[in-house]
Amino acid sequence: MDLSTVQIPVERVAHSKRSEVDFNHLPFGKVVTDHMFICTFRDGSWQDPRVVPYQPISLDPSAKVFHYGQTIFEGMKAYKDTEGKVWLFRPEDNQRRLNISAKRLAIPEVPKEIFMEGLKTLLKTDQDWIPTAPGSSLYIRPFVFASGKGFHASPADEYTFIIACSPSGPYFSGKVSVRIEETYSRAADGGVGFAKAGGNYAGQFYPTQLAMADGFQQVVWTDDHHHEFIEEAGAMNIFVRIGNTLLTSPTSDRILDGVTRKSILQLAEDEGIPTEVRKIRVRELVEASQNGTLKELFGAGTAAVVSPISSFGYQGKRYELPDLENSYASQFRKRITDIQYNRAKDPFGWRFPVE
Numbered sequence: 001m002d003l004s005t006v007q008i009p010v011e012r013v014a015h016s017k018r019s020e021v022d023f024n025h026l027p028f029g030k031v032v033t034d035h036m037f038i039c040t041f042r043d044g045s046w047q048d049p050r051v052v053p054y055q056p057i058s059l060d061p062s063a064k065v066f067h068y069g070q071t072i073f074e075g076m077k078a079y080k081d082t083e084g085k086v087w088l089f090r091p092e093d094n095q096r097r098l099n100i101s102a103k104r105l106a107i108p109e110v111p112k113e114i115f116m117e118g119l120k121t122l123l124k125t126d127q128d129w130i131p132t133a134p135g136s137s138l139y140i141r142p143f144v145f146a147s148g149k150g151f152h153a154s155p156a157d158e159y160t161f162i163i164a165c166s167p168s169g170p171y172f173s174g175k176v177s178v179r180i181e182e183t184y185s186r187a188a189d190g191g192v193g194f195a196k197a198g199g200n201y202a203g204q205f206y207p208t209q210l211a212m213a214d215g216f217q218q219v220v221w222t223d224d225h226h227h228e229f230i231e232e233a234g235a236m237n238i239f240v241r242i243g244n245t246l247l248t249s250p251t252s253d254r255i256l257d258g259v260t261r262k263s264i265l266q267l268a269e270d271e272g273i274p275t276e277v278r279k280i281r282v283r284e285l286v287e288a289s290q291n292g293t294l295k296e297l298f299g300a301g302t303a304a305v306v307s308p309i310s311s312f313g314y315q316g317k318r319y320e321l322p323d324l325e326n327s328y329a330s331q332f333r334k335r336i337t338d339i340q341y342n343r344a345k346d347p348f349g350w351r352f353p354v355e
């Protein structure tokens with residue numbers, strides 16, 4: 001296949017489901033659009049990229065994804081501005097990261113042209129599905145999994161790449177209280193924590209259920225050695241504000257390199273906010289809380305943009321965060337969403353037109 005002239009055929013649905021959807025009351029990630037993009041890796045190359053009606057897929061029970069969890073994903077969004085133009089936010093970063101995940105999971109990398117052309121063709125086909133109510137967007141889920149057969153624990157000989165889309169309302173969790181994890185770990189050195197690999201999330205569910213049973217909504221993951229340093233907030237990167245300084249943990253084998261995280265770091269630099277990217281001790285949070293300098297804690301990720309934290313639990317105690325007027329979290333949320341929805345200048349070239 002000549003990738004420079006990738007042409008994606010489109011098979012349209014006979015009847016759109018769009019009129020059945022209430023676009024003013026969209027949940028997050030539950031409604032799907034009419035179409036999906038699909039492409040198969042077989043005989044050593046990615047083949048047959050196409051847009052087809054959204055539909056179930058049929059897999060052999062021995063498909064390796066079921067047994068060995070050889071599966072990766074991405075999460076991104078498309079936005080419609082007031083003139084009806086469609087935008088993505090730093091999509092090439094998601095494309096690159098999908099292949100970073102692919103490499104670590106021994107999945108064949110998806111050529112950039114297939115990812116980008118497949119995504120654009122799908123978005124054009126389903127553009128009427130991009131919601132315009134405040135805070136809503138089209139959530140986009142690209143994923144690749146081992147569809148090849150066989151019970152032998154080894155990489156598959158066939159893979160499927162799909163992009164599916166979900167018109168979604170604002171991802172609203174309110175302010176969350178989190179528990180700083182002291183027993184379980186999300187990721188380990190040399191492992192796959194930096195990849196968006198399915199198993200990373202499966203492994204989070206149980207410790208998160210335990211935290212919920214104790215009255216928290218989310219877990220703050222700590223390092224797997226001594227649970228001494230904070231690393232991520234659920235499936236989001238974590239930020240701390242002590243005094244006026246913004247802190248976040250450095251990315252590593254264990255910490256995912258989030259697009260939202262690095263956008264916030266660049267905005268902070270642009271605004272002259274003092275920033276430190278370094279390991280953050282749980283002790284330091286506790287002390288800052290006790291001496292009144294701990295101002296904010298928030299998660300950062302594509303779905304929620306920023307997710308403010310109202311309190312954290314650690315060693316059986318609760319520590320409350322103040323309720324700030326003009327918080328960093330709300331400032332970053334506004335600056336990022338204004339760029340995403342084409343309401344503000346885009347000094348960093350983050351906005352990507354779909355045309």
Ligand SMILES: *Cc1c(COP(=O)(O)O)cnc(C)c1O
Pocket residue numbers: 075196232234235236237256257258259260261300301302303
């Ligand atoms: C996806 C993800 C993030 C956030 O990444 P974004 O690119 O900002 O969406 C952070 N941590 C984990 C574990 C993730 O899976």
